Amino acid sequence: AHLARIEAVDEKVHAFLHVDREGALAQARRVDEKRASGEKLGPLAGVPLALKDIFTTKGIPTTVGSKILEGWIPPYDATVTRRLKEADIVILGKTNMDEFAMGSSTENSAYGPTGNPWDLTRIPGGSGGGSSAAIASYEAPLAIGTDTGGSIRQPAAVTGTVGVKPTYGGVSRYGMVAFSSSLDQGGPCARTVLDAALLHEAIAGHDPLDSTSIDAPVPSVVEAARNGDVKGMRVGVVKEFAGEGYQAGVMQRFDESVELLRELGAEVVEISCPSFDKALAAYYLIAPSECSSNLARFDAMRYGLRVGDDGTKSAEDVTALTREAGFGDEVKRRVILGTYALSSGYYDAYYGSAQKVRTLIKRDFERAFESVDVLISPTTPTTAFPIGERSDDPMAMYLADLCTIPTNMAGNAAMSLPCGLAPEDGLPVGLQIIAPAMADDRLYRVGAAVE
Numbered sequence: 289a290h291l292a293r294i295e296a297v298d299e300k301v302h303a304f305l306h307v308d309r310e311g312a313l314a315q316a317r318r319v320d321e322k323r324a325s326g327e328k329l330g331p332l333a334g335v336p337l338a339l340k341d342i343f344t345t346k347g348i349p350t351t352v353g354s355k356i357l358e359g360w361i362p363p364y365d366a367t368v369t370r371r372l373k374e375a376d377i378v379i380l381g382k383t384n385m386d387e388f389a390m391g392s393s394t395e396n397s398a399y400g401p402t403g404n405p406w407d408l409t410r411i412p413g414g415s416g417g418g419s420s421a422a423i424a425s426y427e428a429p430l431a432i433g434t435d436t437g438g439s440i441r442q443p444a445a446v447t448g449t450v451g452v453k454p455t456y457g458g459v460s461r462y463g464m465v466a467f468s469s470s471l472d473q474g475g476p477c478a479r480t481v482l483d484a485a486l487l488h489e490a491i492a493g494h495d496p497l498d499s500t501s502i503d504a505p506v507p508s509v510v511e512a513a514r515n516g517d518v519k520g521m522r523v524g525v526v527k528e529f530a531g532e533g534y535q536a537g538v539m540q541r542f543d544e545s546v547e548l549l550r551e552l553g554a555e556v557v558e559i560s561c562p563s564f565d566k567a568l569a570a571y572y573l574i575a576p577s578e579c580s581s582n583l584a585r586f587d588a589m590r591y592g593l594r595v596g597d598d599g600t601k602s603a604e605d606v607t608a609l610t611r612e613a614g615f616g617d618e619v620k621r622r623v624i625l626g627t628y629a630l631s632s633g634y635y636d637a638y639y640g641s642a643q644k645v646r647t648l649i650k651r652d653f654e655r656a657f658e659s660v661d662v663l664i665s666p667t668t669p670t671t672a673f674p675i676g677e678r679s680d681d682p683m684a685m686y687l688a689d690l691c692t693i694p695t696n697m698a699g700n701a702a703m704s705l706p707c708g709l710a711p712e713d714g715l716p717v718g719l720q721i722i723a724p725a726m727a728d729d730r731l732y733r734v735g736a737a738v739e
């Protein structure tokens with residue numbers, strides 16, 4: 289049914305870069321056989337899923353939305369891919385994304401944009417717009433995204449779906465193409481909080497192949513999603529995430545969620561996190577710095593594209609020609625910015641200062657979580673904007689992640705879930721819930737209460 293749905297609508301939505309029809313049907317048959325033979329199956333056995341094209345899939349193309357990896361067939365599965373298969377989940381295909389996960393609209397994909405199923409002329413968010421659009425268009429009930437500065441939560445918000453960035457280190461990064469390694473985190477996308485929790489438990493947990501993976505039990509997110517009791521919970525409204533630049537309808541739906549939490553017995557207070565104002569600026573030094581280092585591996589020798597290798601040019605020239613042809617504008621902008629920020633004489637002024645801001649953000653969270661159990665805010669200041677509106681204005685694009693970036697900087701956990709439609713444009717609004725590191729279960733408890 290989902291393959292038929294993809295066939296019917298994906299020409300318009302363009303959520304998928306690659307549909308693995310044969311692989312999906314083979315996995316579905318395997319699950320049927322297991323069931324028939326009485327073998328034990330996981331809670332999501334046979335459920336179809338759309339996988340962001342940033343995770344390696346053995347024998348299946350993985351492009352990361354970039355021309356530089358066009359035609360590359362990975363020889364191995366990412367840990368997330370492997371766990372999905374082991375959970376008997378059916379992977380339908382790979383979803384569209386901003387090139388190397390750099391963007392907030394999926395317009396930076398080298399393979400063309402994805403439409404928002406609510407209005408195909410609008411963006412589905414980014415970088416994981418394909419994953420969220422696949423869910424919103426009923427092409428898949430579940431998807432996997434990655435969130436470096438908001439790429440799971442912001443697409444979830446603007447497509448009316450649920451997305452979770454787990455605690456940093458909660459889900460393995462092995463086989464997940466690196467953008468900014470200290471911020472990148474994979475996580476679940478779904479239509480309901482409980483669906484997201486079931487998927488969260490299927491992919492989370494320690495992995496010796498990822499040196500930053502947390503060696504501790506996964507928080508009981510499924511139990512929390514089934515519980516949904518917020519009586520007596522202390523909820524902090526982030527004071528800084530309101531005011532100028534926030535759409536009226538977004539704030540209206542957010543205020544209603546605050547009211548609902550009060551009615552359900554939560555104790556709601558306002559919390560100030562003064563360093564959050566500087567998070568965006570610091571992020572746009574740290575993320576480009578780390579990406580300039582990570583993307584050095586795309587040198588025309590190891591993977592994918594190779595341009596100008598006619599036997600007359602030096603290896604350096606072939607590398608340069610390949611990177612020139614293979615990387616898009618946003619990727620080049622960040623590699624240049626990051627190389628500059630890390631260069632000798634500038635390191636302390638830029639990267640060093642950004643790291644200090646990161647510490648201040650962490651302290652703001654620590655102080656906040658002394659008095660509240662979770663923080664809440666709108667996920668993104670506006671609803672889905674029209675395709676093309678911000679594509680020539682990187683600064684305007686960057687603002688979409690104003691509310692989501694602090695969590696990546698500190699490494700704790702956050703969820704976005706739908707909280708209604710903005711009255712002025714009828715488009716979905718996202719509520720963001722933020723929890724301390726390793727308290728991911730609180731997101732699901734609060735999410736299930738207000739869903």
Ligand code: GLN
Binds near residue numbers: 391
């Ligand atoms: N939009 C942000 C960026 O462009 C975040 C992307 C992400 O989370 N991968 O970097």
